[in-house]
């Protein structure tokens with residue numbers, strides 16, 4: 001058996017990943033369900049090993065070069081650094097793209113939670129190159145879920161094996177968050193095909209030579225349809241038309257007219273595309289040939305299939321970059337000698353590594369809690385994908401689906417905000433060196449800065465969460481959440497709440513003043529499984545046991561804070577964060 005060990009990776013902490021996957025989410029028990037019956041934990045570990053190896057050997061080596069020499073246009077062709085194509089070929093050849101798909105479409109039918117965990121290694125090693133794979137997998141999944149059988153054969157299957165790559169073409173210059181305002185038109189040709197005219201802005205992976213073909217999934221409006229978002233349809237627009245036998249035919253009328261130059265994530269080429277400008281004339285006429293997916297005017301709901309998947313993957317990308325930054329900051333803090341202990345300021349003593357300074361430890365602990373919290377939340381969401389597919393009862397499957405819908409905007413936004421903060425702290429731990437381009441942490445920050453913006457900004461996720469998800473189906477998602485938590489994690493026994501756990505939790509709380517509460521959500525859930533896990537871990541290492549204690553002790557932090565607030569309200573003298581004290585004063589009647 002290949003055992004997952006902590007290792008010295010600067011991508012993802014393997015020990016924490018194993019903890020989340022097996023001890024908390026019990027991913028190994030998924031093999032008791034018929035869909036995953038052929039698998040085992042050994043197999044899951046092998047997939048993680050393989051992904052880590054590809055990430056280190058193929059994705060990481062060109063991460064810096066792709067940032068320094070961003071893709072550029074030469075005679076209408078996009079050129080980029082060597083290494084991108086090889087890395088992606090290795091990923092597709094290993095079968096990782098189709099890992100969670102059915103055997104019928106060439107997949108391995110692995111649990112989604114394992115497939116997602118393996119993808120995190122690639123994102124941590126080189127998020128820009130991983131972006132091409134992510135878009136392609138999401139586009140293929142959308143077609144497999146909503147496309148006609150011939151669309152699946154012709155476009156989706158070649159994407160699953162990396163022969164074709166995919167994009168999502170939603171945004172236009174005048175329509176970013178507000179997709180109801182898109183102006184791209186699709187004119188029916190009477191033979192079941194459409195011709196598209198318009199332009200798309202910000203399209204990642206819109207033009208390159210990395211694959212034989214690029215399959216664009218394009219939102220457009222069929223004239224005469226309803227106004228706004230209800231009139232949006234979805235089309236497959238291949239860069240090169242695909243013949244019945246799968247071979248490539250005429251060049252379609254879709255061209256790149258410019259590239260956007262970005263702050264980070266530079267290795268993923270970002271394009272402005274023109275559809276139907278007449279640059280090419282397939283079938284002797286201008287207009288990009290497109291094929292309708294599903295029903296007319298329902299395009300946005302199909303696109304949400306891709307967007308929801310992409311949103312969780314964006315969260316995963318943010319967590320992975322947070323993790324890469326944290327592990328590098330940790331290594332640097334152990335190696336960088338600077339200053340002496342405050343208790344012993346003898347200048348003739350040797351300098352201590354900066355990890356010995358409490359403020360540096362505070363910054364490391366904050367990063368660790370953001371990253372581990374984010375991974376917990378994301379893998380929990382990934383497990384819900386498996387649950388909605390494979391739980392026994394229909395009601396249980398529906399609950400898992402609702403809960404996933406509710407959590408998706410959080411899974412996108414929370415890691416994007418706090419793991420970006422983790423990257424900022426990683427720079428801070430490096431001091432001036434962190435601000436220099438010689439050290440990778442500044443690139444991680446720039447790469448991660450994209451995540452609160454694309455796939456729906458923070459503001460749009462908030463609107464989605466409160467305006468749609470919380471209230472959908474008579475607000476059943478929130479009660480599904482309660483049911484799921486109760487069934488899955490019965491309360492830990494009071495005996496489990498040790499003094500040591502309380503002390504540990506408060507130490508973490510103190511390490512990130514005013515912020516620790518945001519870092520808690522995933523571990524908050526972990527606590528309920530504490531007793532069982534503790535037994536499972538008997539004989540395990542001390543750090544590991546403490547993590548469970550800390551996770552379980554989260555309510556103590558909250559209870560303590562609530563108690564402190566109450567005491568202060570009664571006039572007692574307690575230490576509160578300035579913000580909490582301010583809130584309290586404002587709330588107190590005059």
Ligand SMILES: Cc1cc2nc3c(=O)[nH]c(=O)nc-3n(C[C@H](O)[C@H](O)[C@H](O)COP(=O)(O)OP(=O)(O)OC[C@H]3O[C@@H](n4cnc5c(N)ncnc54)[C@H](O)[C@@H]3O)c2cc1C
Pocket residue numbers: 168169170171173175176177178201202203204205262265270450453454455456457458459460463
């Ligand atoms: C690097 C990169 C890659 C991208 N890749 C793709 C891609 O592959 N395919 C694709 O289709 N698009 C892509 N995008 C586009 C991306 O999804 C949009 O940038 C994003 O949706 C925001 O749209 P916008 O830039 O037009 O900003 P705007 O919509 O103009 O928003 C500007 C600000 O106003 C706020 N705002 C807007 N509307 C509201 C509202 N109703 N209520 C409250 N606040 C609001 C936003 O939150 C934001 O802070 C990419 C963008 C970038 C930067």
